[in-house]
Amino acid sequence: MRTFITTIAAIVTLPLSAQLPSATVTGLDGKKVDAKTFSNDGKPIIINFWATWCAPCKRELNAIAEVYEEWQKTTGVKVIAISIDDTRSTARVAPYVSGQGWEYEVYLDPNGDLKRAMNVQNVPHTVLLDGNGKIVYQHNVYNPGDENELYAKVKKLVGK
Amino acid sequence: MTLTSRTALSILAVLSVLATSAQQDPPTGANDLQVHGNFNIDGQLYNPDEEIGAVPPPEDWGLNAWGNLIITKGAFEAGLRLESYTPPLLGYPAGEPYTGSGLGYRYARYSQDDLDITVGNFFEQFGSGLAFRSYEERYLGVDNAMDGVRVKFKPTTGVYLKGFIGEQRLGFNSGFTKGPGVVRGVDLELSLNELLDSLAVKGRNLVIGGSFVSKYQEDRDPLLELPENVGLWAARLNYLSPHWNLYAEYAHKINDPNSSNNNIYKDGEALMFNATYVSKGLGVSAGVHSYDNMVFRSNRAAGPFDLNINFLPPLAKQHTYNLPATLYPYATQPNNEVAGQAEVFYKWKKGTALGGKYGTKLAVNGSVAYALDTLRIVDDTVTYDGYTSSLFGTGDRMYFSDFNVELRKKVSSTWEFALTYLNLGFDIETVQGKPGKPLIYADMVILEGMHKLSDANSLRFELQHLSTKQDHGNWATALVEFTFSPHWSLTVMDQYNYGGAVETDEIHYPLGSVAYTRGASRIQVNYGRQRAGIFCVGGVCRAVPAANGLTVSIASTF
Numbered sequence: 001m002r003t004f005i006t007t008i009a010a011i012v013t014l015p016l017s018a019q020l021p022s023a024t025v026t027g028l029d030g031k032k033v034d035a036k037t038f039s040n041d042g043k044p045i046i047i048n049f050w051a052t053w054c055a056p057c058k059r060e061l062n063a064i065a066e067v068y069e070e071w072q073k074t075t076g077v078k079v080i081a082i083s084i085d086d087t088r089s090t091a092r093v094a095p096y097v098s099g100q101g102w103e104y105e106v107y108l109d110p111n112g113d114l115k116r117a118m119n120v121q122n123v124p125h126t127v128l129l130d131g132n133g134k135i136v137y138q139h140n141v142y143n144p145g146d147e148n149e150l151y152a153k154v155k156k157l158v159g160k
Numbered sequence: 161m162t163l164t165s166r167t168a169l170s171i172l173a174v175l176s177v178l179a180t181s182a183q184q185d186p187p188t189g190a191n192d193l194q195v196h197g198n199f200n201i202d203g204q205l206y207n208p209d210e211e212i213g214a215v216p217p218p219e220d221w222g223l224n225a226w227g228n229l230i231i232t233k234g235a236f237e238a239g240l241r242l243e244s245y246t247p248p249l250l251g252y253p254a255g256e257p258y259t260g261s262g263l264g265y266r267y268a269r270y271s272q273d274d275l276d277i278t279v280g281n282f283f284e285q286f287g288s289g290l291a292f293r294s295y296e297e298r299y300l301g302v303d304n305a306m307d308g309v310r311v312k313f314k315p316t317t318g319v320y321l322k323g324f325i326g327e328q329r330l331g332f333n334s335g336f337t338k339g340p341g342v343v344r345g346v347d348l349e350l351s352l353n354e355l356l357d358s359l360a361v362k363g364r365n366l367v368i369g370g371s372f373v374s375k376y377q378e379d380r381d382p383l384l385e386l387p388e389n390v391g392l393w394a395a396r397l398n399y400l401s402p403h404w405n406l407y408a409e410y411a412h413k414i415n416d417p418n419s420s421n422n423n424i425y426k427d428g429e430a431l432m433f434n435a436t437y438v439s440k441g442l443g444v445s446a447g448v449h450s451y452d453n454m455v456f457r458s459n460r461a462a463g464p465f466d467l468n469i470n471f472l473p474p475l476a477k478q479h480t481y482n483l484p485a486t487l488y489p490y491a492t493q494p495n496n497e498v499a500g501q502a503e504v505f506y507k508w509k510k511g512t513a514l515g516g517k518y519g520t521k522l523a524v525n526g527s528v529a530y531a532l533d534t535l536r537i538v539d540d541t542v543t544y545d546g547y548t549s550s551l552f553g554t555g556d557r558m559y560f561s562d563f564n565v566e567l568r569k570k571v572s573s574t575w576e577f578a579l580t581y582l583n584l585g586f587d588i589e590t591v592q593g594k595p596g597k598p599l600i601y602a603d604m605v606i607l608e609g610m611h612k613l614s615d616a617n618s619l620r621f622e623l624q625h626l627s628t629k630q631d632h633g634n635w636a637t638a639l640v641e642f643t644f645s646p647h648w649s650l651t652v653m654d655q656y657n658y659g660g661a662v663e664t665d666e667i668h669y670p671l672g673s674v675a676y677t678r679g680a681s682r683i684q685v686n687y688g689r690q691r692a693g694i695f696c697v698g699g700v701c702r703a704v705p706a707a708n709g710l711t712v713s714i715a716s717t718f
Contacts (some may be wrong), residue, residue, distance in 0.1 A: 019194065060509055087331075094445075095505050112296070139646075144645060
């Protein structure tokens with residue numbers, strides 16, 4: 001028990017930083033990429049966990065798609081969409097993305113490796129990284145309008 | 161090795177040493193000590209409700225809870241999960257029971273450059289899973305985590321080698337329990353575009369892969385001479401270009417008499433093909449597969465949800481609306497199935513005749529699954545093969561068919577509608593194991609509307625109707641949801657069952673729900689009736705019994 005308390009005490013008093021963990025995801029071009037190498041030239045990144053069977057996820061990514069061009073122009077932010085579809089539906093991901101006209105960088109995480117490494121429980125789950133790759137904000141669930149709150153945080157990061 | 165709190169404490173001891181040493185280091189970006197995790201609590205208070213057949217457990221409540229903690233420092237990572245089921249929610253999990261509180265998962269991992277070693281629990285998948293998939297769906301209670309050693313090695317660019325050995329998680333009894341078998345496997349994948357510069361064509365790639373997985377289980381059968389080691393090999397090929405993605409995988413299992421195949425000695429086979437085509441605004445996907453005698457478990461006598469070594473994905477769209485998603489979802493028949501699916505997504509651009517001011521989206525999907533054409537061997541005293549068959553030989557029995565069309569249109573800056581039609585054929589006798597029930601044919605129409613009241617406030621409604629002359633008759637669902645971004649949502653739903661054979665089948669299932677979200681934390685309270693149904697996440701499902709009562713869910717990621 002003492003060890004446990006020491007550990008908890010040590011953890012609580014630490015200046016913690018959270019960055020992207022090491023976990024392999026596969027691009028729609030078949031290339032394997034380690035999530036810890038995600039970058040956007042020093043500008044913020046939004047990582048969004050979604051699935052083709054998740055209705056609120058699709059609502060969120062469609063809502064962002066409508067304003068994505070403006071977000072990029074103003075802040076340089078990049079959206080990375082991580083599909084947690086397993087092999088039942090991984091083949092549906094690329095056609096779905098294309099049929100929606102999404103311009104996001106999309107990766108497949110069919111066995112939940114990155115999802116687990118980032119402690120994501122259910123989708124949609126959104127993570128915002130600053131220009132140094134540090135996690136500054138996370139959000140679970142999607143209610144229409146949540147994208148405005150997310151964008152306000154992105155703008156704050158780039159000082160706009 | 162038995163799991164005790166001592167194991168947990170020794171892990172914590174290692175972590176605490178790390179934590180203390182890290183305190184003395186100045187923060188240096190990625191080498192900082194990082195601690196993160198999550199927790200989830202689902203509690204339910206049950207009321208008896210004779211009308212819907214809801215019977216509370218003796219305790220009158222159920223509680224599922226778990227918390228994960230991951231600590232990383234540079235190349236080192238360690239994690240654990242504590243779980244508690246006191247008692248578990250009704251119908252949870254799908255397979256072997258979970259009970260009590262304790263350690264459900266723990267591991268230590270070292271990953272640097274091209275080498276990645278994990279000791280303890282891990283999840284892993286080879287190819288599309290035909291040979292091996294260890295995974296979790298916590299909300300369903302599916303977890304066949306390995307406990308052993310895994311090594312991943314990348315000798316050069318474009319070459320990926322993986323190997324593992326271990327036992328599988330079975331259930332939970334104040335700590336995770338394991339099956340009696342041992343599983344080991346290797347997988348090699350070559351990404352030719354990355355490996356051979358001479359082959360490199362921009363935007364194209366050819367990926368080839370192969371796996372071998374074997375299980376060991378002692379033979380204690382007094383009568384049968386059972387193979388103690390059973391091997392399965394698989395090979396896969398994937399061609400990718402900017403527009404095309406073609407995938408094929410074949411798996412072959414040597415004789416594996418087990419409880420699911422009546423202890424026959426026939427080899428198992430699986431073959432799948434998939435092709436997708438994409439261009440701007442258009443996506444097409446088509447696939448077929450055939451599974452013959454492919455159940456592969458680390459205990460020959462295990463039940464359908466337990467100790468699965470491989471994963472045989474179903475070829476059927478996973479629906480998102482409540483009625484099609486929970487009444488008749490399809491589940492793979494791993495020993496005997498031929499299936500196909502095709503799907504088209506299309507977007508009419510803004511400003512075109514059909515696109516209108518905001519664009520129009522169409523999705524058309526069709527899938528069908530049949531039994532394999534098999535011929536029973538009459539005198540089976542020589543080979544004990546049970547039957548003869550050929551891959552893609554289609555039998556007479558249809559398990560499932562689904563045709564659906566969805567049209568989605570934003571009609572103004574504040575209104576959006578989606579209209580869906582589905583036609584379903586469902587062999588409930590085979591898929592849900594209900595003998596003597598006829599094949600179900602059902603038609604469904606669903607209208608969804610979304611209205612923006614302001615930048616932060618929205619209203620959404622769903623009207624769903626299912627009609628069938630078989631099973632329990634018709635269902636109508638009405639749902640209204642108010643959302644107040646970024647924190648609150650309020651949902652009221654009623655499902656009405658009518659038109660069945662018995663008049664007493666006319667039942668309402670009202671349910672109210674309030675949810676509060678802040679960042680990555682969420683608390684949700686539901687009250688009302690919950691229809692008996694099939695609850696699915698990803699590709700797997702569990703049956704949820706009818707219930708009446710109060711549900712509280714709390715989840716957080718930190």
